[in-house]
Amino acid sequence: IVTDPALMVVPFDDHMVHRGHGVFDTAAIVEGKIYDLEAHLDRFIRSARTSRLTLPCPREEMRELIVATTAASGKRDGSIRYWISGGPGSLGLAPATGAEPGFFVMIFAGLAYPDTWFSQGLRVMTTTYPIKPALYAVTKSTNYLPNVLMQLEAQEAGLDNGVFVDADGNVGESSNMNVAFVTPGGVLKHPRFDHILSGCTSLRLLELARGLVGSRLSGVEVCDIPVSEARGAREMLLIGSSVKVAPIVEWDRAPIGDGKPGPVAHALRELLEQDMRSATDRLIDVPY
Numbered sequence: 114i115v116t117d118p119a120l121m122v123v124p125f126d127d128h129m130v131h132r133g134h135g136v137f138d139t140a141a142i143v144e145g146k147i148y149d150l151e152a153h154l155d156r157f158i159r160s161a162r163t164s165r166l167t168l169p170c171p172r173e174e175m176r177e178l179i180v181a182t183t184a185a186s187g188k189r190d191g192s193i194r195y196w197i198s199g200g201p202g203s204l205g206l207a208p209a210t211g212a213e214p215g216f217f218v219m220i221f222a223g224l225a226y227p228d229t230w231f232s233q234g235l236r237v238m239t240t241t242y243p244i245k246p247a248l249y250a251v252t253k254s255t256n257y258l259p260n261v262l263m264q265l266e267a268q269e270a271g272l273d274n275g276v277f278v279d280a281d282g283n284v285g286e287s288s289n290m291n292v293a294f295v296t297p298g299g300v301l302k303h304p305r306f307d308h309i310l311s312g313c314t315s316l317r318l319l320e321l322a323r324g325l326v327g328s329r330l331s332g333v334e335v336c337d338i339p340v341s342e343a344r345g346a347r348e349m350l351l352i353g354s355s356v357k358v359a360p361i362v363e364w365d366r367a368p369i370g371d372g373k374p375g376p377v378a379h380a381l382r383e384l385l386e387q388d389m390r391s392a393t394d395r396l397i398d399v400p401y
């Protein structure tokens with residue numbers, strides 16, 4: 114473990130660097146505890162398998178290394194990002210025979226978003242970049258080129274982020290976050306996870322949202338969401354480990370609902386923040 118970032122090095126011939134043959138995941142540190150690490154490890158290991166990456170060590174050992182690195186960092190709030198790489202030794206398309214996979218863990222402050230995202234909401238656009246084919250979208254590999262291009266395109270248009278739409282005209286996801294909608298009838302609808310990343314935050318929120326059925330919501334559904342239907346939503350939400358829940362108030366220059374942050378976004382954000390602090394079965398103590 115090194116505490117000087119300059120000393121965290123990756124061999125340049127590691128297959129992750131020059132061929133994008135690596136997977137990663139990011140979990141949150143909240144008040145000195147790691148939130149929902151098991152869900153993130155499930156996805157991480159699934160992504161490694163799909164990418165034909167050899168696990169560097171058993172899951173338990175990866176968890177221990179993540180916890181130990183967090184403890185060494187002293188950080189009580191922030192993010193943990195970790196990678197499995199193809200390993201060094203080959204500049205070709207296949208990793209070197211017997212290459213030792215890399216396992217890297219980094220603790221950092223976490224991505225920061227403007228306060229206005231939460232107080233006033235975000236403005237997004239449908240990206241002109243094609244959505245990843247399902248196999249690659251469900252795999253959290255280090256190839257984020259479409260996601261990066263989408264973010265840059267939105268930024269250049271003076272907007273906050275983009276949204277991928279699939280070939281059938283259904284809503285996909287955003288650059289590093291999922292999206293969901295509240296229909297005019299009060300149903301929370303989330304796109305199916307078969308062609309987008311299984312957001313750990315979305316999966317947890319869908320459970321928590323059931324607690325709002327009967328008050329702020331009339332139902333919760335995971336289904337295909339045609340763009341034409343989505344545009345008529347009462348609320349549109351951006352969901353992810355770093356942003357938690359943020360209201361989207363404008364999409365392709367047209368308002369969502371009344372164009373103001375809605376009550377479900379607010380209620381879900383509160384539920385999630387509470388869960389991140391109090392769901393003892395999802396929190397790992399860090400031995401600082």
Ligand SMILES: Cc1ncc(COP(=O)(O)O)c(C=O)c1O
Pocket residue numbers: 139260286287288289290291310311312313314315352353354355
């Ligand atoms: C493409 C993409 N979609 C969705 C998400 C949201 O996932 P999570 O809630 O696990 O942060 C992420 C973040 O990892 C992402 O990169």
